[in-house]
Amino acid sequence: MKPKYIIYPLLILLIGYLVYNKFYGSKAKEASALAGPGKKGKKGGPVPVNVMIVKDTAFSTSIDVTGTIEANEQVELRSETAGNITGIYFNEGGHVQxxxxxxxxxxxxxQASLKQIQVQIKLAQQTEYRNKVLYSKEAISKEEYDISLTSLNSYQAQADLVKAQISKTEVRAPFSGIIGLRNISPGGYLSPQGSIATLVNIDPAKITFSVPEKYLSLIHVNSKIKFNIESSRQTFTGVVYAIEPNIDITSRSITLRARADNKTGILKAGSFAKIHFDLDQIPKTIMVPTEAVIPDIKGSNVFLAKNGLAVQKSIKTDTRTDAQLQVVSGLKAGDSLIVSGIIQMRPKVAIKVVKVIK
Incomplete structure (x- = not known):
């Protein structure tokens, strides 16, 4: 007998066994018994829910923002005149006064031009003195005396001009601070476009940061802040001393600047700061449990209990705490907010209020 006449009947028997076991086996009967004849197509009753009565409440809020540490004063040192460098009188990274x-x-x-003019000044002074004596005795005219006086004043003006030019050959510290790495060498040629070094005064340090415009009414000069930087575990404190008068139209935020003591020099200009800003209390706002709010692509939604049905409502939220969200629009005092069974909520779903939270 050929093998195929044995294999084909065995395959047919195996398939038949599997089909029978699926539809008429013990497991199929158990599943049918569990379902029961009365379960098919039967709809559930109202969804039991807890409801919170919305009310206005006071809310103390704080915000966390980022900012930048800036120097109290900072300048790129440059020369007002061009020429060869004859002397460098500072140490890189050192303090200067x-x-x-x-x-x-x-x-x-x-200097040579100044000496020449000073000699001319002495001669002009003598001439002016003699002419003054002669004029007092009416030996010369007033015009002759005025010429000698004008000559003296002209030489003195020339001397002042040269002195001003000499002062431009000296680069002096405009304020006390720490000078950075120099970009020049003795004997090099220095031009007004060339940078000598950076001079920084970092005590006190300035902290510049921005907050959303909605907090504008809660911000004022002398407000205190706390901040941290990446290079230290210390928590620093500062005081707001200036507020930008204009709101940034792109970010809709307002810029603030605070001062912080930096006698130890830990704070460096350009450092990233994490700022904690305690704001004043908001006297009247609506706070709801976080779990009652359903986010979606367009915004946030909640469900209200009205006449035994769940009614979906769009809201706008703001500040978030660990357990609550601030609602700035969409809810009013007295609304019945559904705070449980949210996963079963759909518009116009029948509900049964089990508990009312006031």
């Missing part, structure tokens, strides 16, 4: 000489540019030609 206001008015301290930092860099000197070649000025021997100007």
């Amino acid at each position: 206001k008015g301290q000489l930092l860099v000197k540019v070649y000025d021997k030609d100007l």
Whole structure:
């Protein structure tokens, strides 16, 4: 007998057994018994829910924002005149005092011009004195005396001009602070476009940050902040001293600036700061449980209990706490907010209020 005449009947028997077992086996009977004849097509009753009566409440809020540490004063040092560098009088990374000489540019030609003019001034002073005596005795005219006086004043003005030019060959610290790495060397050529170094005063430090415009009424000068930086575990404190008068039209936020003591020098200009800002109390607002709010693509929704049915309502939220959300629009005091069974809620679903939370 050929093998195929044995295999084909066995396959047919196996398929028949599997079909019979699925529809008439013990498991199929148990499933049918559990379902019961009366379960098919029967709808459930009203969904039991808890309801919270919405009311206005006071709310103390705080916000966490990010900001930047800035220097109290910072300037890129440059020379007002061009020339070869004849002296550098500071150490990189060192402290300098206001008015301290930092860099000197070649000025021997100007010094020579000044000496020449000073000699001319002495001669003009003698001439002016003699002419003054002669004029008092009416030996010369007033015009001759005025010429000598004008000559003296002209030389003095020239001397003042050269002195001003000489002062431009000296670069002095405009304020006390720490000077950075220098970009020049002795004997090099310095031009007004060339940077010498950066001078920074970082005590006190400034912290610049922005907050949403909705908090504008809660912000004022002398408000206190707390902040942290990546390079230290210390929590720093600061005081707001200035508020930008204009709101940024792109971000709809307002910029603030605070000061913080930095005697230890831990705070560095350009550092990233995480700021905790305690705001004043909001006297009247609506707070709802977080679990009662259903987010979607367009916004947020809640369900209200009205006449035994669940009614969907769109809302706008703002500040979030650990367990609550602030609702700024969409709800009013007295609304019956469904706070349980949210997963079963659909518009116009029948509900049964089990508990009312006031």
